[in-house]
Amino acid sequence: MSSKCLRIGAGAILAAAGLWGSAADAQLKTQKVLPYDAAKLIASTAVEACLAKGFHVSAVVVDRDGETVALLRGDGAGPHTVENARRKAYTANSFKTDTASYAKRFADNDPLVRQQVTLPSVIAIGGGLPIKVGDDIVGGAGVSGSPNNNDEPCVQAGLDKARELLQ
Numbered sequence: 001m002s003s004k005c006l007r008i009g010a011g012a013i014l015a016a017a018g019l020w021g022s023a024a025d026a027q028l029k030t031q032k033v034l035p036y037d038a039a040k041l042i043a044s045t046a047v048e049a050c051l052a053k054g055f056h057v058s059a060v061v062v063d064r065d066g067e068t069v070a071l072l073r074g075d076g077a078g079p080h081t082v083e084n085a086r087r088k089a090y091t092a093n094s095f096k097t098d099t100a101s102y103a104k105r106f107a108d109n110d111p112l113v114r115q116q117v118t119l120p121s122v123i124a125i126g127g128g129l130p131i132k133v134g135d136d137i138v139g140g141a142g143v144s145g146s147p148n149n150n151d152e153p154c155v156q157a158g159l160d161k162a163r164e165l166l167q
Contacts, residue, residue: 031064031136031138032133032134032136032138033063033064033138034061034063034064034069034131034133034138034139034166035165035166036069036070037165038131038162038165038166039061039063039069039070039139040061040070041158041161041162041165042059042061042070042131042141042155042158042159042161042162043059043060043061043070043071043072043141043158044059044070044072044158045157045158045161045162046059046072046141046143046154046155046157046158047059047072047074047143047154049153049154049157049158050074050143050145050146050150050151050154051074051075053146053150053154055145055146055147055150055154056074056075056076056077056078056145057074057077057081057085057143057144057145057146057151057154058071058072058073058074058077058081058082058084058085058143058144058145059071059072059074059085059141059142059143059154059155059158060072060082060085060086060088060089060141060142061089061131061139061140061141061142062086062089062090062093062139062140062141063093063138063139064093064137064138064139066090066093066094066121066140068086068089069139071085071086074145077144077145078145080144081144081145082144084123084125084127084142084144084145085127085128085142085143085144085145086121086142087121087122087123087128087142088123088125088126088127088128088140088142088143088144088151089128089139089140089141089142090121090122090123090128090140090142091121091122091123091124091128091140091142092128092129092130092140092141092142093130093131093137093139093140094122094140095116096130096137097130098126098128098129098130098152099123099124099125099126099127099128099129099142099152100126100127100149100152102124103124103125103126105124106124107124125144126149126151126152127142127143127144127146127149127151127152127155128140128141128142128143128152128155129141129142129152129155129156129159131159131166132166133166133167138166141155141158141159142155143155
């Protein structure tokens with residue numbers, strides 16, 4: 001191997017090392033994370049709030065990535081309510097809005113929402129709320145199974161109960 005080739009190779013290695021060094025000096029991003037205890041409290045309170053009104057529901061809480069953290073199917077809740085609640089939670093988290101407003105946009109033929117509902121797990125039905133810590137969305141919560149749009153107040157009861165854990 002010639003010395004010219006070694007000098008070029010050594011130069012390339014030193015240049016690459018310099019790039020790695022600057023990347024290592026970069027600041028890591030931090031994110032607020034939805035605690036498991038808060039997710040569990042939101043779901044259980046939502047199911048209990050609806051049960052107190054005589055409604056048999058399921059509640060699901062997802063994290064900022066849309067992954068299920070807590071899922072409760074109350075006694076007597078229909079088999080479809082688990083998936084419906086999960087999709088409401090996912091939609092509220094994904095689009096950072098309550099699903100009742102999202103459903104209204106769908107009913108009003110918003111072309112963007114019309115396309116978004118074709119995505120997996122997105123649904124335009126009320127009963128899902130984003131979970132906020134300050135201005136950050138850390139997840140979503142959804143309830144399914146009550147009649148006449150009574151799901152959202154049950155979700156809100158869960159969020160209210162977990163407020164101290166979400167600070």
